[in-house]
Amino acid sequence: MKLSQRITQLTQGGSDGWGVFYRARRMISEGQAVTELTIGEHDIRTDPSILAEMELSARQGHTGYAMVPGTELLRETVAARIQTRTGVNTTRDNILITPGGQSALFAAHVAVCDPGDVGLYLDPYYATYPGTIRGAGAVARVVQTKAEDAFQPRADRIDAASEGAVSLLINSPNNPTGVVYSRQTLEAVAEVCRRRDLWLISDEVYDTQVWDGTHISPRALPDMLARTLVIGSMSKSHAMTGSRCGWVAGPPDVIEHMINLATHTTYGVPGFIQDAAVFALNAGPELENRIAAPFRRRRKLAMDILAAQNTVGLIPAQGAMYLMLDIRPTGLNGEGFANALLDTHAIAVMPGESFGQAAAGHIRVAMTIDDDRFAAALRTICCFAAELSSGR
Numbered sequence: 001m002k003l004s005q006r007i008t009q010l011t012q013g014g015s016d017g018w019g020v021f022y023r024a025r026r027m028i029s030e031g032q033a034v035t036e037l038t039i040g041e042h043d044i045r046t047d048p049s050i051l052a053e054m055e056l057s058a059r060q061g062h063t064g065y066a067m068v069p070g071t072e073l074l075r076e077t078v079a080a081r082i083q084t085r086t087g088v089n090t091t092r093d094n095i096l097i098t099p100g101g102q103s104a105l106f107a108a109h110v111a112v113c114d115p116g117d118v119g120l121y122l123d124p125y126y127a128t129y130p131g132t133i134r135g136a137g138a139v140a141r142v143v144q145t146k147a148e149d150a151f152q153p154r155a156d157r158i159d160a161a162s163e164g165a166v167s168l169l170i171n172s173p174n175n176p177t178g179v180v181y182s183r184q185t186l187e188a189v190a191e192v193c194r195r196r197d198l199w200l201i202s203d204e205v206y207d208t209q210v211w212d213g214t215h216i217s218p219r220a221l222p223d224m225l226a227r228t229l230v231i232g233s234m235s236k237s238h239a240m241t242g243s244r245c246g247w248v249a250g251p252p253d254v255i256e257h258m259i260n261l262a263t264h265t266t267y268g269v270p271g272f273i274q275d276a277a278v279f280a281l282n283a284g285p286e287l288e289n290r291i292a293a294p295f296r297r298r299r300k301l302a303m304d305i306l307a308a309q310n311t312v313g314l315i316p317a318q319g320a321m322y323l324m325l326d327i328r329p330t331g332l333n334g335e336g337f338a339n340a341l342l343d344t345h346a347i348a349v350m351p352g353e354s355f356g357q358a359a360a361g362h363i364r365v366a367m368t369i370d371d372d373r374f375a376a377a378l379r380t381i382c383c384f385a386a387e388l389s390s391g392r
């Protein structure tokens, strides 16, 4: 039987860029010890206090269908949090609760793109972006950012790509680069969106993980409120990746349509998860800082280790749980280096090429193992790179 173009062309049949990751997992299943610095998941689990609230809520009976837009309390709590953090007046009518940020990304593109419209996204990109845009029926068009610009997007490149485009997807703090977009960058991006009449879809799921600089939500920039959809999530800020709880913040009329979409797709998020999310958000910045602290610590460890050598370059590590390392002096590309590192030292990292072409010759290192093992692995990566470059 024939399948739809939309489903068969989602990833355009190409490699999904996760070859090193799968190989590492295979080695582990065969009993080998592998240091995994690949996926973006905390090495701690959801806080026991959040789990206790989840259990209490479930035992109290919140296991039936929940309100599709999200419970009033969670929508209000998310709205208040956004208002506090950005200064932008936000009410529950601006919020749709979704099963994680991924589902919010999909819903946002369905909301603004008609079939065949162009949705822009930036390279390097979070692995699902092009497939999400295609899944919404749109044409995914990539705009390059450059290592020389520390992967800050340039408005002139976005402008040059925007013929026929209806939306632009950005992500700051950024996965995979760890870069936080500056005010100057975001103001220039916002200006293009206004001039080219683009929707701005702003993925801010790492907004609590900022080590250097300030997170600015472009929804708060002049004349951006009506054209910005913000993607948020409990996954990274509260180590609740498996709970699948996120949101879209946007204009009430758009949210109204997206609620209709949710009724016909996800049918909402379980009530006991939403109650746990309210509890977690009300625990405030203290809990968020505690969850972010290991990455802040490891980023400092990494800066010290990298400062003591001169082969591997570091893209300014300003936020999120990743380091983007420039290994071009070794003469290998990211994929070659990552495979050789796995074979020689049983350390698994993501090749930059897994995230598009802009990060070729780089590797992404997730700071998601305990400090001592992390520091040891990073030292090994630096020594390995130095050996390769001196043998050229």
Ligand code: PLP
Pocket: 040, 099, 100, 101, 102, 103, 126, 171, 174, 175, 203, 205, 232, 233, 234, 235, 241, 245, 246
């Ligand atoms: N956006 C970015 C940039 C991510 O890195 C991730 C997950 O890694 C997501 C969105 C999706 O997160 P979730 O669906 O768990 O909220």
